[in-house]
Amino acid sequence: MRLVYYFPEYHQYVEQTGAVLKVVPADTNTFQINFEAFLDILNPNVQAVLINTPNNPSGIVYSKDTINKLCSILKDKQEEYGHDIFLISDEPYREIVFGGEDSVYISKYYDNCLSCYSFSKSLSLPGERIGYIAVNPKAADADIIAVICGQISRGIGHNCPASSIQLAVAEILELTSDLSVYETNGELLYNTLVKLGFQVVKPGGTFYIFPKALEEDAAAFCLKARKYNLILVPSDNFGVSGYFRMAYCIDTEKVIRSLEALERFVKEEYGQHLL
Helix, strand or coil, X not given: CEECCCCCCHHHHHHHCCCCCCEECCCCCCCCCCHHHHHHHCCXXXXXXXXXXXXXXXXXXXXXXXXXXXXXXXXXXXXXXXXXXXXXXXXXXXXXXXXXXXXXXXXXXXXXXXXXXXXXXXXXXXXXXXXXXXXXXXXXXXHHHHHHHHXXXXXXXXXXXXXXXXXXXXXXCCXXXXXXXXXXXXXXXXXXXXXXXXXXXXXXXXXXXXXXXXXXXXXXXXXXXXXCCCCCEEHHHHCCCCEEEEECCCCHHHHHHHHHHHHHHHHHHHCCCCC
């Protein structure tokens, strides 16, 4: 089971195992978990729940209340169903959180938790797929799961980084790039989008923002934006229609230059002006 919005490659990962991916509709007002929909879809066949916080594509960070409620539900359902339910926490953006806050480390709240991490975000190493899966020592069969994960990594091949990058990352495990630029960029985009009349939830982390498009067809909206040299990603592949993702992992100067193009785009195509 996956709690949307979600990274589209999850489909391929899950289907390769022979499992079935069930998607929980999102709460588009907050991008926190839609617990009513979550409870409706839970059933004795559920073996694992996959979450991603801080989230791609919405940029939202699940609150501590959200995590506590999720973990409480899963603990109750494990007892009701009589089997373990694993919580897979995909958290490559763990350090990229705004407002001086820390993102919640899910494994502290739930024993049957697998934490998936990538250094490519915190160290600004695009393309370098190096990271780890941390199995909570309290998880059922934790020792076996750790070995299995290692064998899966070898078997699928693309998760085997070169020794040189492994040694390099080992030297800087406690460091990050200057991540403050993402918060600066996010603030610039969010404030401009609001002034232009977009419906958008303020991101709490990552380097993504996920506004509602100005027409129902997000793909058509994004195609129109290309005429203004704006590369936007329609939301359809992320499990919802009518939204688009903007990424701002670029220099702040480029973000500032893009704002003029964004203003011109919505004015000429949709007749909207800065408020």
